Amino acid sequence: MRPETNHTVGIVDDHSLFARSLEKLINSFPHFQVIFHAKNGLHLQEKIEDSNVLPEIILLDINMPVMDGFETAEWLTRHHPEIKVLALSMQDDEHTILKMLRRGVKGYLLKDIHPEILNTALKELSEKGYYHSQKVSETLLHSLTPDEEGRIFDFKENELTFIKLACSELTYKEIAVMMDLSPKTIDGYRQDLFKRLKIKNRVGLVIFALKRNLIQL
Amino acid sequence: MRPETNHTVGIVDDHSLFARSLEKLINSFPHFQVIFHAKNGLHLQEKIEDSNVLPEIILLDINMPVMDGFETAEWLTRHHPEIKVLALSMQDDEHTILKMLRRGVKGYLLKDIHPEILNTALKELSEKGYYHSQKVSETLLHSLTPDEEGRIFDFKENELTFIKLACSELTYKEIAVMMDLSPKTIDGYRQDLFKRLKIKNRVGLVIFALKRNLIQL
DNA sequence: TACGGAAAGGGGATTTTCCCTGTTTATTCG
DNA sequence: CGAATAAACAGGGAAAATCCCCTTTCCGTA
DSSP, X not given: OOTTOOEEEEEEOSOHHHHHHHHHHHHHSTTEEEEEEESSHHHHHHHHHHSOOOOSEEXXXXXXXSSOHHHHHHHHHHHOTTSEEEEEESOOOHHHHHHHHHTTOSEEEETTSOHHHXXXXXXXXXXXXXXXXXXXXXXXXXXXXXXXXXXXXXXXXXXXXXXXXXXXXXXXXXXXXXXTSOHHHHHHHHHHHHHHHTOOSHHHHHHHHHHTTSSOO | OOTTOOEEEEEEXXXXXXXXXXXXXXXXXXXXXXXXXXXXXXXXXXXXXXXXXXXXXXXXXSOOSSSOHHHHHHHHHHHOTXXXXXXXXXXOOHHHHHHHHHTTOSXXXXXXXXXXXXXXXXXXXXXXXXXXXXXXXXXXXXXXXXXXXXXXXOOOHHHHHHHHHHTSSOOHHHHHHHHTSOHHHHHHHHHHHXXXXXXXXXXXXXXXXXXXXXXXX
């Protein structure tokens, strides 16, 4: 990172007062410079599509009218994946964080953090490509090991095997052959599981297995 | 964290020379003390099940005969989820890391790291509950936003809606009603998608959608 | 011996899957 | 402009798979 080079930053936030002060703050950091604002996702698209300048980093508010942070993040990673997006939000619930991370966001900050943290985040973002606050790290970890609220169900070996095989394009008949059992026995497993798990069909079983981490893609 | 309290550590590694030196190293850190070794997962189970002492932290090697790190991690999170497991390994490929993290491991270190990093990791582990090296953070982030190698497929609005609805327990007839289309049209979508995506049945479609992040659970 | 479970079968309704045809609506091109 | 072409939408018909309920057999064990 050459010290004389400034990293360019774009801000997307409908709250112009906040955006202005954010710009001042960022310009006061060494090596970072705000090059534009946008009021929302649509506005951002226009800005990007006629002026050909792309910022390296975009600070993206989530709550916006017209085209919110989720849609905007999706569009950005689809059309300009090289831009590092840092989400800014008031909410810090895991679900929102994950939703943004899944859309390719490289970091997630609460709006009321200390300026110094924003500086750190920007620096890490341009050096390492991402910034993970403690909350984000925990959320990420958590997303892999869901709470398994219902460890109520414990499956027997055969049931587990069946479930795993059912989460594929195999036919029940084929599964029966693989498990060396009669198709009727397999049908028995199926029926029993459907009842216990209160599901209606095989797709329901797949969804269940995925939610409980019984299988992984 | 009371300074007079030592954090207890267990080591699971079949390589006794390495385990010994690791123990010495850890005992030299302030506030950490190794209370036992195990040669592999089975050995660990025995140790835990008759002696009633549980360590706060377990350093777990992955490559072991008899019962390897994966199985052991699975067993530990299932039976003693309060123990913080730190995986130790020679490999640093994303797949292995994810496999361990999915099994509830709280950190992942390469065996050839600097002792000071191990100290940091242990401290973070007992304070925050996890330790994420840069590699682990990147892997976690990566796991949410897969490469989408096949952005080849671009789906029309209706197809996408159909896919999403097909990843549920709805029947095609019900989906038709919801999309305000004839069941036959829905069947057309289905058939077309099966051909394009080279899948055999609805489960295949669900798997596809999940792999490409078209839906989220 | 009685009981409970796991495995297996019979039979039938529903859904899924597949192939072909036709109709309407845009879109492109001569 | 008008004809050709592509596409989205819709239907018929049939085989295969899924889903559901009920019964039987076998085996281990309380």
